[in-house]
Every structure is written in C-alpha cells, then in structure tokens.
Amino acid sequence: MTLGFEILGTDGAARRGRVTLAHGTVETPAFMPVGTAATVKAMRPESVAETGAEILLGNTYHLMLRPTAERIAELGGLHTFMNWPKPILTDSGGFQVMSLAGRRKIDADGVTFRSHIDGSEHRLTPARSIEIQDLLDADITMAFDECTPHPAEHGTAAESMRLSMRWAKLSRSAFRDRPGYGLFGIVQGSVYDDLRRESVTALTDIGFDGYAIGGLAVGEGQAEMFRVLDVTAPLLPDDRPRYLMGVGKPGDLVGAVQRGVDMFDCVLPSRSGRTGQALTRRGAVNIRNARHMADPRPLDPDCACPACTGYSRAYLHHLSKADEILGPMLLTWHNLHYYQELMAGLRAAIAGQTLDDFAASFAEQQAAGDMPPL
Numbered sequence: 431m432t433l434g435f436e437i438l439g440t441d442g443a444a445r446r447g448r449v450t451l452a453h454g455t456v457e458t459p460a461f462m463p464v465g466t467a468a469t470v471k472a473m474r475p476e477s478v479a480e481t482g483a484e485i486l487l488g489n490t491y492h493l494m495l496r497p498t499a500e501r502i503a504e505l506g507g508l509h510t511f512m513n514w515p516k517p518i519l520t521d522s523g524g525f526q527v528m529s530l531a532g533r534r535k536i537d538a539d540g541v542t543f544r545s546h547i548d549g550s551e552h553r554l555t556p557a558r559s560i561e562i563q564d565l566l567d568a569d570i571t572m573a574f575d576e577c578t579p580h581p582a583e584h585g586t587a588a589e590s591m592r593l594s595m596r597w598a599k600l601s602r603s604a605f606r607d608r609p610g611y612g613l614f615g616i617v618q619g620s621v622y623d624d625l626r627r628e629s630v631t632a633l634t635d636i637g638f639d640g641y642a643i644g645g646l647a648v649g650e651g652q653a654e655m656f657r658v659l660d661v662t663a664p665l666l667p668d669d670r671p672r673y674l675m676g677v678g679k680p681g682d683l684v685g686a687v688q689r690g691v692d693m694f695d696c697v698l699p700s701r702s703g704r705t706g707q708a709l710t711r712r713g714a715v716n717i718r719n720a721r722h723m724a725d726p727r728p729l730d731p732d733c734a735c736p737a738c739t740g741y742s743r744a745y746l747h748h749l750s751k752a753d754e755i756l757g758p759m760l761l762t763w764h765n766l767h768y769y770q771e772l773m774a775g776l777r778a779a780i781a782g783q784t785l786d787d788f789a790a791s792f793a794e795q796q797a798a799g800d801m802p803p804l
C-alpha cells in the first residue's frame with residue numbers, strides 16, 4: 431500500500447491527475463508553496479489553503495536543526511505542529527546541505543555538516559533523512575540525494591548521479607511503506623541525456639511511488655531545462671506522479687506541464703512577495719516602483735485575492751516603502767493565489783484539451799506586460 435495516483439485526462443504529453451495521500455487529495459498539475467521552517471512566511475496556514483494550495487513543502491534541513499524532528503514528532507507531527515491538516519511533502523535535506531559550501535563534507539555514506547544557526551555538527555545519511563521525514567509525518571518523502579552543481583563536466587555529473595542512485599537504494603530500504611504515504615526517487619544527471627537515462631533506469635529498477643526530476647533550475651536556463659525534460663519525462667513510468675523540483679517562474683510551469691510534469695515547488699512566489707515583487711498574469715510588477723505611488727487601481731483588476739480586491743497599488747506601494755509587515759503579507763497572498771489560479775487554469779485546459787490555446791494566451795498576456803501608468 432502506498433499513495434494513490436490516477437490520471438483523469440491527458441492533452442498531448444500533459445496529464446490531469448489526482449494524488450491520494452494520508453492527509454487528503456491533491457489535484458495535479460499542482461504547485462506546492464514552500465513552508466521552510468514549518469511556516470509559509472507571512473501567511474497563516476488557513477490563508478495558504480484559501481489560495482487553493484492542497485499540499486505544502488517542508489524542509490528537512492531546517493526542521494532537523496530547529497526545533498528538531500524528534501520535538502515535532504512528540505508534538506504530533508508537522509501537520510499538527512503547524513496547523514496544516516492537508517498533505518505535506520518534505521525534501522531530503524540533500525539540496526540544502528550541499529549548498530553549505532565550506533561547512534559540509536560529503537563521503538560515500540552521507541554528509542557531515544555544521545549548522546548555519548550555531549555551528550554545531552550534524553550528519554545526514556539516506557537512512558537518517560528518511561527517519562527524519564518519518565518523524566515529521568510527511569505524506570511524501572524524498573530520497574536523499576546529491577544535487578549536482580551546475581555547470582558540471584560529464585565525469586563529475588556521472589559520479590555525482592551514481593552516488594545519488596546508491597543513496598536512492600538506501601533510502602528505499604529505510605522507508606516504511608504504509609497506506610497514503612509515498613517515497614519519491616530523484617532523477618539526476620545534469621544536462622547529459624545519457625546520464626539522465628541511466629538515472630531513470632536505476633530508479634525504476636528500485637521502484638518508487640513517484641519520480642522527481644532534480645538538478646534543474648540551477649542556472650542552465652529555461653531552454654536547456656525544457657530540453658532535459660523532453661528527454662527525461664517520456665522515460666518515466668506513466669502511472670506515477672512526476673515532480674520537477676525547485677521550479678519555477680510561471681512560464682516554466684506552463685512549459686513543464688506541457689512536457690508531462692505533475693508537481694512543482696518554488697520559493698519564488700513567497701520570496702518575491704517579501705521583496706515587493708508581484709507575479710501577475712501580465713508579468714512581474716515591482717510595487718516599489720514610483721509609478722505606483724498615486725495609482726488607485728488594484729494590482730490586477732482580474733484577480734480575486736484579498737490584495738487585489740481590497741487595496742490600491744498606491745497603498746501596496748506605501749506599505750512596501752514604509753517596510754510595513756502587511757506589505758509582504760498581501761503580496762505573498764497575491765503571488766500564491768496567482769500561482770494556484772494558474773495551476774487551476776492548466777488543469778481545466780488539460781481536461782478540456784485546450785492546453786495549447788491556454789499556453790498561447792498565457793504567453794501573449796505575459797508578453798503584453800503590466801497596465802500602463804495612469
């Protein structure tokens with residue numbers, strides 16, 4: 431017994447699906463807001479749910495250091511701890527510890543690293559990462575892997591990918607199968623087609639409940655990312671969910687859905703919300719720009735989020751310039767709402783087999799740009 435996945439419809443390579451998990455169902459294609467430290471920054475969990483999000487991402491690295499996975503388990507697991515009753519996917523900690531340049535040492539069995547909080551020494555291995563994600567009660571657990579840096583020579587990328595495949599096997603052995611819970615393997619191999627193929631074969635031989643594509647959106651650019659997806663996605667089993675990690679911009683989501691990806695996560699909508707950047711159907715809008723100073727119009731007149739229905743651009747501009755906490759709260763809400771609306775649009779378009787039209791109209795609106803100033 432594992433998680434459930436059904437495909438409700440297709441349009442080209444795109445899939446309209448449903449993942450059934452211990453804490454609820456997730457309609458796919460789905461976007462997962464990032465709740466790094468057991469919170470989506472600046473948002474109450476009830477508000478995150480109101481945007482339409484059905485699943486969140488939590489970070490093993492951050493939670494194992496503070497407040498610790500054991501503490502969260504004692505308090506009833508991550509869902510109870512953060513008051514988010516819906517599904518949660520946790521990353522393995524691999525990506526974060528690899529980015530601790532100078533503070534981590536990789537060996538054949540795992541990674542020893544120093545905490546960014548107090549410098550204390552910790553160790554993550556495939557078995558320990560799976561144990562932590564179990565303690566957190568993640569609906570979807572990610573295999574422990576090494577995210578290959580970009581750019582990487584073929585030899586380096588091959589060595590890194592093969593280490594990840596060894597760790598994938600150890601992750602699978604450590605994972606406790608139970609109804610409604612699943613373990614995803616992560617395809618690596620940088621931008622090299624032969625390595626991506628080898629990685630898919632290694633993972634499907636082990637057998638996972640879902641498959642993630644890792645090592646993208648690390649600086650290779652959208653065209654190269656789409657090319658790697660064109661090679662990789664068709665190799666993955668049709669009957670398992672596919673998750674593109676750490677992606678991305680609205681246009682990345684549309685293009686990846688067209689290539690058969692079902693799940694996404696990215697800090698972009700929440701992080702941008704904290705720096706005055708709104709992501710809209712007309713592209714990115716910097717609310718700190720002086721042209722919004724006296725503009726009584728909403729950020730996006732066609733958006734039903736609280737920021738757009740209740741407030742003017744002038745007010746959002748003022749909040750941001752005055753460093754008021756409500757500014758990031760409203761912009762994060764708008765950005766997450768926009769992302770969920772985009773995903774709902776993609777799901778409806780796949781169901782109606784009008785995805786190409788949807789993508790064309792999306793691109794046209796993005797290219798048209800923001801409303802001209804008054």
Ligand SMILES: [Zn+2]
Nearest residue numbers: 733735738764
């Ligand atoms: Zn809005």
